[in-house]
Amino acid sequence: MDDEQALNHAVTPSPAGDDASPGRAMRVAAALQAKGGNEFAKPGSIVEVKFVKGQSLSLTASRLLALMILTAGGDAWEDRPHRMRKADIRRGHKGNERISDMLEELHRTLFAVDDKSWRGKKATLRFSLISSSREEVEDEAGAEAGWIEWEFTPEARKLIQESETYAVLNRQAVLGFRSTYALKLYEVGALRLHRRQSLWKGDMTALRALLGIAPDVYKDFAQLRRKVLEKAKAEIDQLAHFRVEWREIRQGRTVTEIEFRFEPKDAPEQIATVDEIARHSAGRKARREDEVETVAVEAVTQAAVAALVSKDKTGAGEVTFPTGTIRFGSDTLAAIGRSAGGGWDIDLIADAYRAQMGERLAKLKGAKLIASWTGFCESFLARRGRP
Template identity: 70%
Template sequence: MDESAGIEQQQSEEAAATPRSMRVAAALSRKGSDEFVKPGRLVEVRFVKGQSLSLTASRLLALMILTAGGDAWRDIPHRMRKADIRRGHKGNERIVDMLEELHRTLFAEDDKSWRGKRATKRFNLIQASWEEVEDGDKETGWIEWQFTPDARRLIQESETYAVMNRQAVLGFRSAYALKLYEEGALRLHRRQPVWKVDIVGLRAALGIDPDKYGDFAQLRRKVLKIAKTEIDQLAHFTVEWEEIRRGRAVVEIIFRFSPKGAPSQIATVDELARHSAGRKARREHAVETVIAIGREEDLADPAEVTHLLSAATTSLTVSEERARDKAAAPWARFPRGRLHFGTTEQAARAIGLRHGGGWDVDLIADAYREAMGDRLDSLSGVKLEKSWKGFCEAFFARRGRPS
């Protein structure tokens, strides 16, 4: 009895010591979804001047964080199959380049020196890595790595986190877009969807080389506009920005991140499920429409919601719908009554509590049913889950916290 009590106490103490971000990461890992957590301190750490990560290395770092899950803060090795990194490429030579890039890239944070003076601390995120050497031409094997003590400290100190989508991360074609996506996901989770940053801070956060895009018009065209089009297409939110000038020079940027409404969330789920070939053409053809239907204030008319939702979903094939429904079996249809009993009811209630900003979940559910109308009966699976989550986020973003 005493031994059992001691074990329970030890488990309780370990759970209390586990960072909040890691508890959420473990829960998402058990769920087996495409969503994963990146701790806030890792999102906000800045690159050393003149250094940045390439798109492929940034993706690998994201996959490492996803794979480590709730154990990322522990001083243990983590493992991943090479096949999960290659994404269709036959050779493993690119993995070596990505690992070496992660090893040599330096990050920086403000700190204090041994004398108590302001100082800049520079460090790596990857301490050591191992790559299995294949026999012959076999393209198999694993990689193993450990995060540095500084990386684990940042993870452990993170009270907030960004919830990101694996398919979205792998879908970005711009490293700057991926970094801005991380910043937006973090701030939306904090319920502080505004990021005000000066130009020097923006360059450090996104890893823009000091010698590139010296003219702001170039930075706007080559970085911000490209990042916006990709985020608006692949993320669960959209981004806008305002330029603050001193004289003729732009000195600060104010980014505003807005969660997408229900129909736009469904269109995003559809896009992430499609092959990346043709994605740029689809984006250039429909990006303005995606932005327009993503604003919740434009969705007051239920008839308009039904029309937009129908347009966003008619392109789905029966096989795509069945595959997604199988991946989210509990979401056969949205509950008709209160969100208390039953598997789907409890799942819907959990999303409402997490993303509804403290509003009564049943109140949000009634508003969702009214907005979606008859079309709600034909929604199921991942599309229904994402649509409900997006509506909860938009409901909170429009109304703020209940008084």
């Protein structure tokens, strides 16, 4: 039984007539959540929801929304609060300021769907996706401190509950995109491939609505192609489980329509994609463009770390763990943090290390400290995965 058959088996429809039962999207979300791993289901109704004219979500807010959908899982349609650790949102950044900005952006952004009025006439429904949120603001010791809590609006929950289609997304890929347009097109492509509808076609107004491109941005199509389409394609081809191509349809010299084609990657390409999203984002653009990587965590090899360790052993004094930043004045500890920490902020790892070691840290020095710090960095990465 392959993964698709297993999911179909796991999401057998509920008995007919149960008005409170969720649609297929939520049943798949629950199955993927129970399975574990990096894949999660985003309801097709939420993928296809349109921004109100002149509004769109930033990349960071779009990522937060994806993480909210992932965290809520098969319960996203229920009328209850959902909770997430701030550490799962920060992804290595020490400050919480951006979390407040992202929550406020989600609150004030309006979305629109086609609906019916109370008289049965065609109408446009405008709504927000979250109705309320709570953010812990008290400072606590430890890297795991701090949570947010939110509730989806009744309109959003109704769309989520009734959705029979879904896009299976990869958490690491979602967090890896650097263009909000690429992330949106990734979601659309994943949804259409699941529907076995590999083509999307629309005019310029539909394209802007699809990707959330403001009317006053990239008015010239050559600029839109360069700033949006080419960048989105490059990121999707590198991070998604499919490739995207597009065709420009013209009337005279004017581009009037766009046709996207989404094509699943073959097995070798899939493996390369899995390897890429597991790597740190540093150097990703260079890898995409086949350039030599000049800045990458992988450049600090185990041999280099060993050389630094040897240097400290034979130096004037043994290595001790600093009370402040480890970025300056402790080359060995910083190099180990970058190499074994998988790309996490090395001072964030250091804070967690100090919290775990407590008073014992003052007694550790030299080779024992280096061995302890290396092991902690490796376990930190194993627990959290790559940022």
